[in-house]
Amino acid sequence: MWMIPVNLLMLVWVWIGRIAFGVGGWFFLIMLYALPFLFLALLATTLMGFLIGSDRPRALTRAQALAQLAMWAAMAAFGFFIVDFGDAPESDLSVFTQLVGRNDATLSLSWTLTAISGGIVIAAWVILLVLLLAQRRSHRAALAAA
Numbered sequence: 001m002w003m004i005p006v007n008l009l010m011l012v013w014v015w016i017g018r019i020a021f022g023v024g025g026w027f028f029l030i031m032l033y034a035l036p037f038l039f040l041a042l043l044a045t046t047l048m049g050f051l052i053g054s055d056r057p058r059a060l061t062r063a064q065a066l067a068q069l070a071m072w073a074a075m076a077a078f079g080f081f082i083v084d085f086g087d088a089p090e091s092d093l094s095v096f097t098q099l100v101g102r103n104d105a106t107l108s109l110s111w112t113l114t115a116i117s118g119g120i121v122i123a124a125w126v127i128l129l130v131l132l133l134a135q136r137r138s139h140r141a142a143l144a145a146a
Helices: 003-021 027-051 062-081 095-100 104-145
Strands: none
Touching: 003 027, 003 062, 003 095, 027 104, 062 095, 062 104, 095 104
């Protein structure tokens, strides 16, 4: 049941959450192009989670829940570490660099952790999708056997 509100919260966080920490720039607009794809990916796994299986109430398996939690954690990290930029000099900041200080080392680390967390988001989503598809397949096989 937490998939819907947390997915929506993570979408907002990745898009504009860093504005609450004084970090806002062009990624506000750039992320508008990525958000529809992210929304559709999250919608697909959410719908599959709700529609597959006969468990009442609907629940993810342990492996599916771990993949979902890893995806949420990576999305939170992505929003935390992504370096936003603007038209002014030294406007390249992230929530991370706001907390620890802005210099070349922290900017580089922030970009690296953004890339890693983005990769984890994709990997965790693919794993979740595969696990949901496998559950769907086994559920159909059980129905056919009955």
